[in-house]
Amino acid sequence: MLFAVKMDVHLPADMDPDVKADILAREKAYSQKLQKSGVWPHIxxxxxxxxxLSVLDVDDNDxxxxxxxxxxxxPYMxxxxxxxxxxPSDIALLEQDS
Amino acid sequence: MLFAVKMDVHLPADMDPDVKADILAREKAYSQKLQKSGVWPHIxxxxxxxxxLSVLDVDDNDxxxxxxxxxxxxPYMxxxxxxxxxxPSDIALLEQDS
Amino acid sequence: MLFAVKMDVHLPADMDPDVKADILAREKAYSQKLQKSGVWPHIxxxxxxxxxLSVLDVDDNDxxxxxxxxxxxxPYMxxxxxxxxxxPSDIALLEQDS
Amino acid sequence: MLFAVKMDVHLPADMDPDVKADILAREKAYSQKLQKSGVWPHIxxxxxxxxxLSVLDVDDNDxxxxxxxxxxxxPYMxxxxxxxxxxPSDIALLEQDS
Amino acid sequence: MLFAVKMDVHLPADMDPDVKADILAREKAYSQKLQKSGVWPHIxxxxxxxxxLSVLDVDDNDxxxxxxxxxxxxPYMxxxxxxxxxxPSDIALLEQDS
Amino acid sequence: MLFAVKMDVHLPADMDPDVKADILAREKAYSQKLQKSGVWPHIxxxxxxxxxLSVLDVDDNDxxxxxxxxxxxxPYMxxxxxxxxxxPSDIALLEQDS
Amino acid sequence: MLFAVKMDVHLPADMDPDVKADILAREKAYSQKLQKSGVWPHIxxxxxxxxxLSVLDVDDNDxxxxxxxxxxxxPYMxxxxxxxxxxPSDIALLEQDS
Amino acid sequence: MLFAVKMDVHLPADMDPDVKADILAREKAYSQKLQKSGVWPHIxxxxxxxxxLSVLDVDDNDxxxxxxxxxxxxPYMxxxxxxxxxxPSDIALLEQDS
Amino acid sequence: MLFAVKMDVHLPADMDPDVKADILAREKAYSQKLQKSGVWPHIxxxxxxxxxLSVLDVDDNDxxxxxxxxxxxxPYMxxxxxxxxxxPSDIALLEQDS
Amino acid sequence: MLFAVKMDVHLPADMDPDVKADILAREKAYSQKLQKSGVWPHIxxxxxxxxxLSVLDVDDNDxxxxxxxxxxxxPYMxxxxxxxxxxPSDIALLEQDS
Structure with a gap:
């Protein structure tokens, strides 16, 4: 089941550079792990x-x-x-019908 | 080059049913032709x-x-x-690097 | 899976009274059928x-x-x-845990 | 008497973790006490x-x-x-009528 | 129990003058009846x-x-x-305390 | 002459508790003095x-x-x-006419 | 007592040209009469x-x-x-003080 | 003196095609005449x-x-x-200085 | 050439009182100098x-x-x-015509 | 390919003056370099x-x-x-046709 998700990031201007670098590295790793597993098909x-703008593919709202x-x-998004x-105009439906 | 496009449709309440059916049929055909050609990869x-919510893949703004x-x-959108x-976190970049 | 749905109705000022009465009767019947089946638990x-303001309980976005x-x-909403x-604070979770 | 209440939480980025944990624990206990008493039927x-998104059931606005x-x-909401x-389409009314 | 109610009126530009006069007369009579009964204390x-901008005094949301x-x-509001x-600063509370 | 005034209060999260208590006490005293004098008939x-939501009764905009x-x-509002x-539907006008 | 008044005009696209010309002529005459009398000092x-954008000078809100x-x-505004x-920075106050 | 002007066009759905064609032709001619004269440098x-999105170059607000x-x-915009x-960063200023 | 200018002031809650007093004094002096010279005809x-809400009278946008x-x-506005x-309804035009 | 870009700057009130001066100098140099290269044709x-309000001329969205x-x-914009x-009304098209 797909969801479009728009994420706007607002980091505090006075954020510690090391804290910032750490968060961004963890964010990237987290996102890429989910991309590889198919949960995050588009970013x-x-x-x-x-x-x-991302598209997530998950089983349910939880x-x-x-x-x-x-x-x-x-916390910053x-x-x-x-x-x-x-x-109804998606051509993927045509393929399913055939 | 990709663009996210959100299209909201507002048809007049008193639109002639035949006119409406014709427009919707032409809209569907137009969209599916562009999907097949790769110009409209997601709808x-x-x-x-x-x-x-669609993603279009075109050469330029024109x-x-x-x-x-x-x-x-x-005219109704x-x-x-x-x-x-x-x-920068897109895993497609990892594949390009390898 | 639950969704909150806010529906605002805007009927044309010049709507034919019979057409209006018919739509409203069909709307009520449709809603009550879904309420009885459990798809529309709150209205x-x-x-x-x-x-x-309604809560719908459906299997997926489609x-x-x-x-x-x-x-x-x-068409009028x-x-x-x-x-x-x-x-996470829902007491239903407490009951599940016990 | 029911009220829909949408609560958005905005915690300061630099909130002390202990203060934050304490507030969240008290928030959860407070909410669950009201859920159990029937004042907070949905969260x-x-x-x-x-x-x-919550529904509260209270006697009056005060x-x-x-x-x-x-x-x-x-203070953070x-x-x-x-x-x-x-x-008028609520099936609970049908049950009352019968 | 009090509610502040802001009512904005939008009459169609082409409304029949007699229909309009009739609605406005009925609106005035309806409002004044409720004002006299205490349901509509301020307008x-x-x-x-x-x-x-009005204040209504009613028993509940229904x-x-x-x-x-x-x-x-x-229908036009x-x-x-x-x-x-x-x-808590209302001086009516002082009078109740004394 | 009456004015409806909506006042939203936004106190800084890190406000000194004594400063806050002092401002709130002065606010209450100030409001109640004006309520007693008839300048602030509703709060x-x-x-x-x-x-x-308040109604103020003053001689002019100044x-x-x-x-x-x-x-x-x-400063925090x-x-x-x-x-x-x-x-024109206010029943106070009826009383003036009689 | 002064009020800034912003008036946006929205005439129906299908307004009868004679009706329109008549309203605009009456609007102009009405405005100029009030300008001459000092009620409408700026337009x-x-x-x-x-x-x-206008400034009106009137005795009170009524x-x-x-x-x-x-x-x-x-009706079209x-x-x-x-x-x-x-x-407080208005130099007219300086002249009053001297 | 330059002004950025954003113009959004909203034509009535039921506009007569000949009337529409005539307006659009006159709009184009009007715009091109002003472009040629330097009043409308960008569209x-x-x-x-x-x-x-246009840029107009005019002597004053009138x-x-x-x-x-x-x-x-x-009337439709x-x-x-x-x-x-x-x-202040415009390189045209550098050329003026040299 | 006239411009309406709406200026909303947002001073930081923790601004140093002396800094604040100095800025406000300079603001007042600056405004009054421009009022006296005719550049700032209304405030x-x-x-x-x-x-x-002010009206400024200047030669151009620069x-x-x-x-x-x-x-x-x-910086705080x-x-x-x-x-x-x-x-076109301004009576000043009538005077110019006569 | 052209893009209109509106940039609003919000610098923290307590920004260190030297840091601010350095950023502004680098911003100006960066902008002017891009203006000279044709990437930033209007500011x-x-x-x-x-x-x-700027216009940028770039090859693609990346x-x-x-x-x-x-x-x-x-980070401050x-x-x-x-x-x-x-x-379609751009006179540059006329020149191309001729």
Whole structure:
């Protein structure tokens, strides 16, 4: 089940550089582990923003919250979630029919 | 080059049913043609909304506008465009490096 | 899986009274059928508004969209969807643990 | 009398971890006490947000404010209140009529 | 129990003058009946707006919705409801204490 | 002349408790003095908010600003002002006519 | 007593040209009469908008509403009112002191 | 003197095609005449929108309003105006200094 | 050439009182100098707000930015600028014609 | 390929003056280097704002993000990006045709 997730990052201006580097490294590792496992199939940078648009593939809403709330950057993010359904014009439906 | 495009459809309440059916059929055909050609790699229904979230893959902004403005539903849509860039955590970069 | 759904109704001022009565009767029947089947466990009127706040219980996002898009009032509604997860303070968790 | 209450939590980035743990423990105990007594019949996590959507059942507006303003997290919350009324399509009304 | 209610009126530009006069006369009669009975203790015109700010005194949310949804102008209004509680600085509390 | 005034209070999370207690005590005394003199005829707590909705009765805009800007909490408030006029449906007008 | 008033005009696209010309002529005459009498000391066109920013000088809020609600364009306007007070840096105060 | 002007076009869904074609032709001619004369140095389509972002070069605010209010599409446009000044980092300043 | 300028002041809660007093004194002197020279013909306090609505009279946009950016309170202000043009109903036009 | 970019700068009130001067100097140098190379063809100050409206000319979205995210002021900016396409009324098209 897919969800579009827009994540805006707001780091405090006076954040300790080592703390910041550590969080960003853990965020990257966490994201890549989920990408490899298929939970996080798409991640794009919104050009000119400290934001990403992602698509997550999870079994249910509880799992969605678990995945997002464990993001190392979660306390510094503003997050918007949009549940996605199959679009009736999606050509993947044509392939299923055939 | 990728763009996230959110399309909200607002059809007039008194639209002629035949006109409506015709526009929707042409919209579907247009979208599926672009999906097949790789210009419209993702289309999702926003659950509970008469809206879709799509990702378009075009050469430049002129082509993006051409594709969107020729949508049969374009006159009835509210459209938001977000230019997408490669995210530094995207695992596709790891594969390129190896 | 639960979703909070806020539905605001905007009927055209010049809607034919018979058409309106028919849509409202079908809306009520549709809602009550889903309530009885457990798909629509909560429906509340937002006091002073032509709006309701509902909780739907569906298997996935596709089913959520199916249920909402088939509402007879769907073309006249503005809908906001919030995916709900279990809250860690929910006492239902205590009961599960015991 | 029911009220929908959306609570968004914004903790300061530099909050002392012990102070934070203490507040969260008191918040949980306070919420669970009210859940058990029937004052707080529903609490859901908004997936991907540090927010909850709750339904409170209180005698009047004074009691509603008393309950909410005594939340240990109240100084860190942004709260929206929606008074709820019985919906005319609620099947509970059918049961009352029979 | 008090509620602040902001009512903004939006009449269609092409409304039939007789229909309009009839609705406005019924709205006035309805409001004045409720004012006399104590249900509608305050009504003020927001200067420069086709809007009023009112305070309603009702037993519960169901009664609030009943009163507002029966306004002859209800289909043409945008309504905001704010539940009001006793303010701890209200001098009425001093009088009660003495 | 009446004005509706919505006051939202935002105290800094790290405010010294003694300073806070002192400001709140002065705010209460100031408000009650104005209530007794008739300048501040109504004050209500917006349920669930650190906000009040008040009605002030002053001679003119200069006096309104003087009263509000001398609130001890003024530097910590977000304030919205709505000038109020007599509503043509107000039953007080009936009494004046008789 | 001064009020800043921002008036945005929204005429229906299908308004009868004669009706429109008549309303605009009456609006101009009404405005100029009030300008000459000192009630409407300033009127500016917001460049590029079908809007004006005006300053009205009236005795009280009731008079303000009377003046604005009698504008021939009132049913087609969106109006924002800001009560104005003397600014402590206004050099008119220096002249009064001397 | 430069102004950034964002123009959003909203044509009625039921506009007569001949009327529409005529307005669009006159709009194009009007714009091109002003472009050639130097009054309208930049016009860009906002990709995916029925909108343009333009820069106008006029002597003063009166001329700006004259130019914009005479646009054939003016009654169908939502317009935002931003007055532009020389930026201190603009390299055109370096050339002036040398 | 006139511009309406709305200035909202947001001073940090922990600003040093001497620094604050110095800035406010310089702001007042700066404003009054410009008022006397005719550059700042109107300044009003928005009642109940730490805001002013002003009208500035400058030769062009560069001068407007120069005047505003040199305000001692500029770093603490949120500023909105509206370019003003002559209104066709302004009675000053009648005088010019005669 | 052109993008309109609105950049709003928000520097912390307590920023060290030397740090600030260094960032601003580097920002200016960075901007001017890109202006000279043709990547940043337009930069304007929004009058009365600590903001600029710019037009960037880059090969693709990845380059756009690279250019913007390397701005020394990037961590202190709120940025809005609008992809720009050729406008069909642009007289540059006439020249190309001839």
């Amino acid at each position: 794009w940078r919104c050009a000119g923003q400290y934001s990403n 799992r969605l919250h678990e995945v997002l709330s464990q993001l190392p950057l979660f 503003n997050i918007e979630v949009t549940p996605l359904a199959t679009h | 999702w229904r926003c659950a509970g909304q008469y809206s879709n 082509r993006l506008h051409e594709v969107l403005s020729q949508l049969p539903l374009f 509210n459209i938001e465009v977000t230019p997408l860039a490669t995210h | 509340w009127r937002c006091a002073g508004q032509y709006s309701n 089913r959520l969209h199916e249920v909402l898009s088939q509402l007879p009032l769907f 503005n809908i906001e969807v919030t995916p709900l997860a279990t809250h | 859901w996590r908004c997936a991907g947000q540090y927010s909850n 009691r509603l404010h008393e309950v909410l303003s005594q939340l240990p997290l109240f 942004n709260i929206e209140v929606t008074p709820l009324a019985t919906h | 003020w015109r927001c200067a420069g707006q086709y809007s009023n 009664r609030l919705h009943e009163v507002l949804s029966q306004l002859p102008l209800f 945008n309504i905001e409801v704010t539940p009001l509680a006793t303010h | 209500w707590r917006c349920a669930g908010q650190y906000s009040n 006096r309104l600003h003087e009263v509000l800007s001398q609130l001890p909490l003024f 977000n304030i919205e002002v709505t000038p109020l006029a007599t509503h | 500016w066109r917001c460049a590029g908008q079908y809007s004006n 008079r303000l509403h009377e003046v604005l609600s009698q504008l021939p364009l009132f 969106n109006i924002e009112v800001t009560p104005l007070a003397t600014h | 860009w389509r906002c990709a995916g929108q029925y909108s343009n 001329r700006l309003h004259e130019v914009l209010s005479q646009l054939p599409l003016f 939502n317009i935002e105006v931003t007055p532009l000044a020389t930026h | 009003w306090r928005c009642a109940g707000q730490y805001s002013n 001068r407007l930015h120069e005047v505003l950016s040199q305000l001692p309170l500029f 949120n500023i909105e600028v509206t370019p003003l043009a002559t209104h | 304007w100050r929004c009058a009365g704002q600590y903001s600029n 380059r756009l993000h690279e250019v913007l995210s390397q701005l020394p002021l990037f 709120n940025i809005e990006v609008t992809p720009l396409a050729t406008h």
